């Protein structure tokens with residue numbers, strides 16, 4: 001699969017003229033079409049709901065777009081809960097899948113009626129002590145330990161992950177919750193990240209469905225939903241076959257019919273909490289080449305840095321780059337594309353084959369729609385870029401303004417001389 005930008009050089013320049021560079025831009029039509037495909041793929045399950053993982057792209061415009069699709073959202077912190085609530089989500093349309101959770105976040109989640117997904121059995125007495133009785137519907141997060149593999153391919157190591165409860169703890173938790181009057185139960189697990197295979201969800205679903213049937217049998221609890229969480233990936237590199245959401249939905253359906261229906265659980269709802277799959281491909285970071293440097297290697301310095309997109313720096317993640325307006329040209333130059341941070345890992349690309357880059361060229365960094373802007377930070381006093389939404393008709397709007405130096409200095413307001421930094 002070739003990777004094609006969702007906007008032209010002309011459009012990118014038009015946005016730059018208005019909001020400057022760098023900026024994150026999102027493709028509204030792409031997000032909508034994909035959301036429809038997800039709904040369609042799981043339409044066989046009456047109660048299906050995707051809870052968009054807010055942490056992937058915490059922006060009210062994007063949350064409202066998913067609300068319009070009938071989706072819920074998945075939160076993990078106070079800020080995410082409040083953003084979801086303010087964007088119009090409430091009650092059981094909010095999933096609270098947090099870990100190491102402070103009491104005040106449980107309290108707020110309970111106040112707005114969110115479904116609480118307990119990460120650990122010790123959270124139950126903690127909740128009782130700090131908040132009070134449990135809501136009617138409660139979910140628990142499962143960690144099977146060991147390794148998670150699909151056809152002998154190890155995908156991840158749940159045994160090394162901090163999340164979830166053991167199988168025995170799940171049973172114990174369900175018994176405790178039931179004795180406190182909880183009536184509807186959910187189970188949740190997140191076992192592998194960015195899986196680019198149609199088998200991940202069906203394999204996970206098989207494991208969770210077996211567990212659900214066992215929990216129902218042993219604890220006599222009603223399992224009203226099974227939450228497959230996130231982890232459905234996207235092809236960051238060219239040439240990788242993307243996931244087929246229709247086949248994923250079909251694979252989950254087969255497991256459902258094989259395991260849940262015979263167990264008399266044919267009314268269980270399927271939930272997902274996808275972030276990356278819902279938004280990743282529909283965002284890009286657009287940045288301008290401002291310097292070139294010729295030492296032991298060839299460097300292109302751009303005006304974005306790891307503060308705008310951290311994945312390459314922290315995971316060595318690949319993000320494809322298109323030099324806008326040079327799509328057809330031979331990729332006969334080898335560059336490191338760098339930001340300005342005083343960290344040598346601030347590189348968007350290393351030894352990347354690209355067309356010749358001239359100063360002023362716009363670089364389109366692909367697949368930043370999830371876990372892109374969201375992971376922004378302020379190291380070296382670098383500021384967050386604006387976020388822009390490109391609409392279907394070619395118009396665009398600002399959905400988050402750029403951070404300013406005044407924003408950056410705002411938390412120094414304990415110092416008189418830092419209160420009016422725009423005058424310095």
Ligand SMILES: *Cc1c(COP(=O)(O)O)cnc(C)c1O
Pocket residue numbers: 053055056074097190193194229230231232273274275276277370
């Ligand atoms: C991060 C996260 C997600 C979303 O994961 P993606 O890989 O972006 O789909 C969903 N649920 C929980 C609990 C998470 O922590």
